Amino acid sequence: MFEKGRIEIIVVDSNSPDNTRKIAKKYADQVLDLKDRGVSKARNVGAQQAKGELLLFLDADTILGSGFIAEIYETFADSNVVCVVGTMGGLERFGAVDTLFKFLHYGLVNCVSALTAHLGFPFFPTVCCACRKSVFNRVGGFDEDLAVAEDLVFSLKMGRIGKCLVSKRAKVSTSLRRVRKNGRMKNYYIYFRNYFKVFVLNKKPWIRDFPHTSEI
Numbered sequence: 001m002f003e004k005g006r007i008e009i010i011v012v013d014s015n016s017p018d019n020t021r022k023i024a025k026k027y028a029d030q031v032l033d034l035k036d037r038g039v040s041k042a043r044n045v046g047a048q049q050a051k052g053e054l055l056l057f058l059d060a061d062t063i064l065g066s067g068f069i070a071e072i073y074e075t076f077a078d079s080n081v082v083c084v085v086g087t088m089g090g091l092e093r094f095g096a097v098d099t100l101f102k103f104l105h106y107g108l109v110n111c112v113s114a115l116t117a118h119l120g121f122p123f124f125p126t127v128c129c130a131c132r133k134s135v136f137n138r139v140g141g142f143d144e145d146l147a148v149a150e151d152l153v154f155s156l157k158m159g160r161i162g163k164c165l166v167s168k169r170a171k172v173s174t175s176l177r178r179v180r181k182n183g184r185m186k187n188y189y190i191y192f193r194n195y196f197k198v199f200v201l202n203k204k205p206w207i208r209d210f211p212h213t214s215e216i
Contacts, residue, residue: 007069010049012042020060040142040150043126047136056130058172063091064128065171072130072170082135082162083155085113086128086170092177101184102176114166122164124155128172135161148194148205 011024012032024031030049034042047055054076056069068086075084087110090102109125116123126142129151139157142150158164179187194205 008051010046012046014038014042038144038147040144040146044141044144047133047141050133053133054130055133055136056128057126059127059174061091061175061177062127063173065173068128068170068172071167075165075167075170076130076132078163080163081165083122083124083129083131083158083164084170085124085126085130085155085166086172087166087168088125088127089171089173091173091175098176098180105176105179110166117159117164117166120159122155122159123152124164124166126151126154127174128170129155131158132162145204146198148191149198152195153198 008030009028010030010032011020011028012034013021013024014034014037021031021033032045032049034045043057046057054073056072058064065086072084072086075081088106090099090106092102093099094102113122113124135158138161139154142154144150146153155164182190197203197205
């Protein structure tokens with residue numbers, strides 16, 4: 001469907017302590033070395049360098065399902081659509097208890113994304129999030145002052161401009177490594193405490209940055 005050169009791959013490495021940059025240079029069109037930590041800044045820098053009108057943000061530990069890009073691309077045939085996320089599932093294979101948790105965790109995330117999009121205030125994780133660059137620039141990209149909830153704030157801003165959707169046919173597998181290493185309850189506590197501060201108290205989150213998973 002896509003001719004060579006029509007898809008541009010940009011990897012923004014936010015000061016990783018491993019061999020990310022060396023490996024990425026074998027496959028990416030551009031590898032940007034960002035000295036500052038922060039996922040919002042990394043995404044914004046990558047978006048600024050991108051030449052295309054459609055942007056697709058992917059987390060480093062996320063694998064695309066077959067036909068993912070084609071499904072996302074076709075969704076933008078509707079000119080009213082400004083933002084689309086895929087449907088997430090777990091990457092790793094676990095025992096029975098962890099497999100159940102994985103199913104419930106991503107089931108909840110996918111349901112919240114679909115329901116809030118339907119109601120007009122999309123709460124989208126940016127594990128696999130696509131948008132129109134023109135609208136991305138219009139809303140100012142991701143808030144670089146937020147280490148948590150930056151993706152939800154971004155999708156809410158996009159939802160004020162146009163239609164935001166969840167594609168059930170565009171599937172990805174993503175890692176639960178942070179949840180497992182940080183602990184399920186502690187991880188949820190970190191997120192929801194910060195969500196409360198951002199959306200209810202209208203304050204900046206108390207956490208400045210998540211540690212690398214290798215540091216957890």
